[in-house]
Amino acid sequence: xxxxxxxxxxxxxxxxxxxxxxxxxxxxxxxxxxxxxxxxxxxxxxxxxxxxxxxxxxxxxxxxxxxxxxxxxxxxxxxxxxxxxxxxxxxxxxxxxxxxxxxxxxxxxxxxxxxxxxxxxxxxxxxxxxxxxxxxxxxxxxxxxxxxxxxxxxxxxxxxxxxxxxxxxxxxxxxxxxxxxxxxxxxxxxxxxxxxxxxxxxxxxxxxxxxxxxxxxxxxxxxxxxxxxxxxxxxxxxxxxxxxxxxxxxx
Amino acid sequence: xxxxxxxxxxxxxxxxxxxxxxxxxxxxxxxxxxxxxxxxxxxxxxxxxxxxxxxxxxxxxxxxxxxxxxxxxxxxxxxxxxxxxxxxxxxxxxxxxxxxxxxxxxxxxxxxxxxxxxxxxxxxxxxxxxxxxxxxxxxxxxxxxxxxxxxxxxxxxxxxxxxxxxxxxxxxxxxxxxxxxxxxxxxxxxxxxxxxxxxxxxxxxxxxxxxxxxxxxxxxxxxxxxxxxxxxxxxxxxxxxxxxxxxxxxxxxxxxxxxxxxxxxxxxxxxxxxxxxxxxxxxxxxxxxxxxxxxxxxxxxxxxxxxxxxxxxxxxxxxxxxxxxxxxxxxxxxxxxxxxxxxxxxxxxxxxxxxxxxxxxxxxxxxxxxxxxxxxxxxxxxxxxxxxxxxxxxxxxxxxxxxxxxxxxxxxxxxxxxxxxxxxxxxxxxxxxxxxxxxx
Ligand SMILES: Nc1ncnc2c1ncn2[C@@H]1O[C@H](COP(=O)(O)OP(=O)(O)OP(=O)(O)O)[C@@H](O)[C@H]1O
Ligand SMILES: [Mg+2]
Numbered sequence: 100x101x102x103x104x105x106x107x108x109x110x111x112x113x114x115x116x117x118x119x120x121x122x123x124x125x126x127x128x129x130x131x132x133x134x135x136x137x138x139x140x141x142x143x144x145x146x147x148x149x150x151x152x153x154x155x156x157x158x159x160x161x162x163x164x165x166x167x168x169x170x171x172x173x174x175x176x177x178x179x180x181x182x183x184x185x186x187x188x189x190x191x192x193x194x195x196x197x198x199x200x201x202x203x204x205x206x207x208x209x210x211x212x213x214x215x216x217x218x219x220x221x222x223x224x225x226x227x228x229x230x231x232x233x234x235x236x237x238x239x240x241x242x243x244x245x246x247x248x249x250x251x252x253x254x255x256x257x258x259x260x261x262x263x264x265x266x267x268x269x270x271x272x273x274x275x276x277x278x279x280x281x282x283x284x285x286x287x288x289x290x291x292x293x294x295x296x297x298x299x300x301x302x303x304x305x306x307x308x309x310x311x312x313x314x315x316x317x318x319x320x321x322x323x324x325x326x327x328x329x330x331x332x333x334x335x336x337x338x339x340x341x342x343x344x345x346x347x348x349x350x
Numbered sequence: 351x352x353x354x355x356x357x358x359x360x361x362x363x364x365x366x367x368x369x370x371x372x373x374x375x376x377x378x379x380x381x382x383x384x385x386x387x388x389x390x391x392x393x394x395x396x397x398x399x400x401x402x403x404x405x406x407x408x409x410x411x412x413x414x415x416x417x418x419x420x421x422x423x424x425x426x427x428x429x430x431x432x433x434x435x436x437x438x439x440x441x442x443x444x445x446x447x448x449x450x451x452x453x454x455x456x457x458x459x460x461x462x463x464x465x466x467x468x469x470x471x472x473x474x475x476x477x478x479x480x481x482x483x484x485x486x487x488x489x490x491x492x493x494x495x496x497x498x499x500x501x502x503x504x505x506x507x508x509x510x511x512x513x514x515x516x517x518x519x520x521x522x523x524x525x526x527x528x529x530x531x532x533x534x535x536x537x538x539x540x541x542x543x544x545x546x547x548x549x550x551x552x553x554x555x556x557x558x559x560x561x562x563x564x565x566x567x568x569x570x571x572x573x574x575x576x577x578x579x580x581x582x583x584x585x586x587x588x589x590x591x592x593x594x595x596x597x598x599x600x601x602x603x604x605x606x607x608x609x610x611x612x613x614x615x616x617x618x619x620x621x622x623x624x625x626x627x628x629x630x631x632x633x634x635x636x637x638x639x640x641x642x643x644x645x646x647x648x649x650x651x652x653x654x655x656x657x658x659x660x661x662x663x664x665x666x667x668x669x670x671x672x673x674x675x676x677x678x679x680x681x682x683x684x685x686x687x688x689x690x691x692x693x694x695x696x697x698x699x700x701x702x703x704x705x706x707x708x709x710x711x712x713x714x715x716x717x718x719x720x721x722x723x724x725x726x727x728x729x730x731x732x733x734x735x736x737x738x739x740x741x742x743x744x745x746x747x748x749x750x751x752x753x754x755x756x757x758x759x760x761x762x763x764x765x766x767x768x769x770x771x772x773x774x775x776x777x778x779x780x781x782x783x784x785x786x787x788x789x790x
Contacts, residue, residue, distance in 0.1 A: 149727050152719065177726035178735075186727075193724040197742020206738070207728035214729070246742075263728060 101164060102127045102302050103148075103172075103271055108159035110147050117143035117154070119327030125271070127164075128299040132313055132338060133306045135324030136346050141306045142190050144324075145273045149187040150177035163271070181207075182214035184270030188260035188277050190306075195247035200259070203247050204229055208266050232265040236292045253280035261289050265296060272296070273304045278312035290315025310342045325349060353406055353480060353520065354381050360408065360484065368464045369456060369485075376482035379472055386476050395662045395694040396602070396633045401576055406548060407517035408484065409441035432755055433504040433538065436489070440509055441521020441549075443489055451503065456488035467526050475606070478580050481522040481552040488524040495530030495558065502536035502566075502756055507551065509543030509575070518546035524553070529589075531558040536753050540568045541577050541600075548576040555581070557589035559613065564592045564752055570763065571600025573630065578604040585645075587613030594751060595651075596760060597624040597632040598767050604633045611638070611645040611673075622651035623747040625767050626659030626691070633662040640673045643703070649680040652747055654740055655691035656772060665710070666698040673703045680710040685717060685743055687736075687771070741768050 103125040110118040117140040125131060135141055147154045148161065156173055163172040165183050172180060195203065208228075209219040220228065230240060236258055248256050257277050264272055274293070278286055293316050297303060305316060313321075313335065321337040322329045323346075330349060331337070357377045361370065385402050386393045434451065437444045443455075459467065467490060473479060493499070509519060529535050541549050549571075557563055563583075571577045577600050583591050597603040609618045624632035638647045653661045663682045684693045697710040717739050725735035744764060751757040 149723075151723055176732070177723060178729050178731050181727055181729035189724070193718075193720050195721050195724065195739070195742065197746060198725075198738055203725070203728070203730075203738075206730055206734065207725075210729040210731070210734070267728070 100127050100167075101125075101162075101169065103164070104162040104169065106160050106162075108147070108161060109157045110143065110154050111157060112143065112154050117327055118147065118159075121159070121328045123322075123329060125302045125304065127270075127302055129320065130297065130303045130305065130316060130318045132318040132321045133304060133324050133329075134308065134321065134338060134341055139325045140327045141324055142275055145187050145275045145304075145306060148172070148180075148271075148273060149185060150175070150180050152177075178210070181267075181269075182211050184301075186264055186267060186269030186272045188257070188264055188272070188274045190275040190279075192248050192251075192256040192260050194249045194251075196249050198247050199243070200245055200247050201226070201229070201243040204243075204263065204266055207263065211267055229262075229266060232262060235265055235295060236262055237288050238262060254282060254285050257281055258285065258289060261292055265292065268296065268301075270301045271304075272301065273306070275306045276308065277305075278307055278309060286311065287315065310338050313338050323349065351405060351407070351517075352402070353385075354483070356408070357483065360486070363486070365457065365486075366459075366461075366464070368461055369468070372464075372468050372470065373482060373485055375470065375472060376479045376485075380476065380479040380483045383476055383479070392635060392664065395660070396604070396631065401548070401602070404546075404548075405517050406520035409519050409521040432501060434499075434501045435504045435506060437506045437508060438521075438523050440519055440547075441507070441523055443487060443523075451499075452492050452494070454490040454492070456485075456490065459490075475580065477550055477578050477604075477606075478552055481524060481550050481580065484520075484522040484550075485524055488526060491525070491527045493527065493529045493533045493535050493561075496532050497530065498534035499536065502538050502564075502753060504538040504540065507539070507541040507549055509541075509545060509547035509549065509572070518548065520548040520550065522550045522552070525551070527553070527555045529555065529557050529561045529563055531586075532560040533558070534562045536564045536756065538566045538568060538756070539579065541571055543572045543575060545572060546574040547572070548578075550576075550578045551580065553579070553581045554584075556584045557586055557591060557616075559587045559589060561586070561589045563590070564756075566594045566596065566751070566756065566760070567605065568596050568598075568760070568763070569600060569603045570598040570767075571603065573599055573601060573628070575600050576602045576604075578606070580606045582608045582610075583618070584610045584612055585616035585618060588615040589613065590616070591618045591620075592750070592752065593618070593620045594747070594760075595620075595622040595624075595634065596747075596764070597622070597626070598763070599627070599630060600632075601629075602631045602633065605635065607634070607636045609636075609638045609647070611640045611642060611647070611676075614642050614644045617646040617648075619648045619750065620650075621747045621750055622649075622663075623744045623764070624651070624653045624655075624661050625744065625764070625771075626653070626655050626661055627772070628657045628659060631660045631662070633664075635662075635664045635666075637666045637668070638678065639668045639670070640676045640678065640703075640706075641670045643672065643674040643676055645673065645676050645678075647676075647678045649682075650747065650750075651682045652744055653682075653684040653693060654687065654744055654771075655684065655693060656687040658688070658690045660692045661694075663693070663695045663712075664698070665696070666700070667708060667710070669701045669703045669706050669708065671702045674705045676703065676706040676708070678706070678708045682712045683743075684712075684714045685740065686714065687717070687740070737768055737771060740771060741765065744768075
């Protein structure tokens with residue numbers, strides 16, 4: 100079943116065109132990898148899906164499946180998208196001083212529960228729940244009491260993103276360079292964590308520069324993204340070709 | 351009547367000769383002085399025209415006896431039984447039995463004692479003079495040397511309409527506290543009311559050698575009221591002061607904080623959080639004087655301004671010649687939640703000694719749009735995200751409160767104000783170009 104369908108999407112940020120006619124379709128259960136040169140607009144694409152207010156969509160549409168109907172995603176606010184299962188693990192996670200990681204996670208989780216008409220979790224119940232998820236990612240519990248991402252190392256921030264993903268169990272997960280900044284062991288832990296969250300009901304889009312993440316999370320499709328749109332689509336072998344040859348042959 | 355009329359009625363009340371003399375000096379001077387205007391540096395950003403134009407009623411002659419219980423019931427959400435409480439109702443002290451505190455009144459003082467508390471020195475500060483000109487009975491608290499009070503001492507100023515005639519009430523309470531050597535005191539001032547009033551408080555606190563004071567000035571006033579706190583701390587050798595000014599509501603809250611480092615090695619930590627809304631104003635004047643060396647002073651004031659509210663931070667640090675190895679920092683951070691809110695922040699450093707460390711800084715900004723986006727992208731609504739960030743911003747101040755119970759109480763009070771925060775349209779609809787993240 101189609102989960103996300105993007106048609107001829109054009110978008111800009113501060114007068115700079117970043118998406119130039121993007122077409123993209125994702126079905127439930129699929130894993131897509133997106134690879135492309137620096138500055139080609141991959142993060143822009145992911146933030147537009149999440150609803151970042153700095154971007155303006157100038158043409159095209161984004162359809163997203165909600166209750167078996169394809170809805171215009173662009174009409175939903177950032178938090179409504181999140182509550183409907185859109186999740187972006189950011190390339191550069193934001194530090195939020197003064198807000199504890201635990202409080203943030205609990206608020207976030209309860210907002211999603213409430214949206215779906217479920218009862219919210221008490222502090223105690225949530226603590227038990229989140230500790231379980233932290234084990235999956237081998238995260239120390241003291242990260243809960245620290246301010247969101249403040250003073251976290253690059254790799255710790257990335258792991259914290261995946262923890263949020265594990266807590267919220269979203270339907271559409273976009274992982275923007277989650278692998279960069281992770282050491283070899285962390286990459287394995289995060290990769291395994293993501294694999295455990297993978298199911299036939301959700302879809303994952305991996306934005307990455309390297310094959311190594313794809314060794315852990317095997318994609319169904321690999322897309323080459325350049326100049327604001329997808330230039331070529333293939334299977335896992337396309338990533339291996341890029342690893343050897345770079346992007347020069349595309350031109 | 352205006353604020354300097356009709357001292358005759360007051361002067362006809364029986365009191366001691368020295369008190370009368372002390373008071374009439376101030377009456378004479380305050381009548382001669384012009385009412386402060388914005389032409390004066392200290393009042394440049396604060397308009398007192400309405401305060402001046404209002405017809406005030408003096409508090410003497412009003413009977414407030416027997417009302418304390420009613421008032422306490424009314425304000426019970428502010429009360430904590432764990433506090434030792436002294437109340438002033440409409441400016442008059444309510445005699446109460448305190449379990450452990452040695453409380454005295456100025457009328458009980460002998461002539462010689464009188465002069466230890468009441469100096470004939472006349473300040474230039476208009477509102478302090480006004481307080482002295484209207485003084486009736488001062489409250490004196492002596493904390494014995496070595497004594498340590500676990501229970502915070504709470505001094506409440508209630509203003510109650512049932513007692514008032516037509517005009518709003520102006521009252522001028524005065525408090526002296528001597529904290530003995532190595533003694534330990536937690537002190538809270540709170541002002542409450544549901545009618546217009548003008549609370550013009552003066553307090554003097556002396557910290558003897560090695561003593562420690564944690565002080566909270568909690569101002570949650572009725573929205574058409576004026577509350578001025580003029581407080582002087584004098585710090586002897588190795589004493590420590592922690593001062594918190596929490597300003598949540600009121601037409602004009604004014605804090606005038608004077609701290610004199612008189613003994614070597616004394617430390618003062620002054621924190622402030624002002625959450626102004628609608629047309630409210632919060633005005634802070636701090637004056638930290640390092641008269642001797644090896645002292646440390648820290649100031650951190652944080653403001654969250656909504657609607658058309660305003661705030662002033664006027665922070666003076668003075669380091670006297672020879673006050674070497676003084677370490678002083680001052681920081682004033684502000685978040686404007688509306689484009690109509692205004693902050694005027696003015697640091698003033700006067701350093702006359704070598705070998706000192708003195709820094710200051712001011713920031714004014716809006717909430718970080720990237721932080722709002724991040725929280726929202728995890729399902730938290732924009733309003734909740736803004737409240738969460740605003741809370742994180744001001745709660746930093748409360749993290750410095752040592753007494754855990756006091757900290758919890760303050761958190762709950764601030765949380766209530768934060769939950770009512772109205773998010774103005776300009777913080778709601780962000781245009782990408784307007785990236786006013788003035789973070790330093
Ligand atoms: N606020 C902005 N103003 C102007 N240009 C911007 C802004 N934000 C991003 N850009 C530009 O948009 C282009 C796309 O950036 P984007 O971050 O989407 O690239 P990317 O493909 O994710 O790159 P990388 O692989 O390095 O992460 C870049 O040229 C970038 O400089
Ligand atoms: Mg990127």
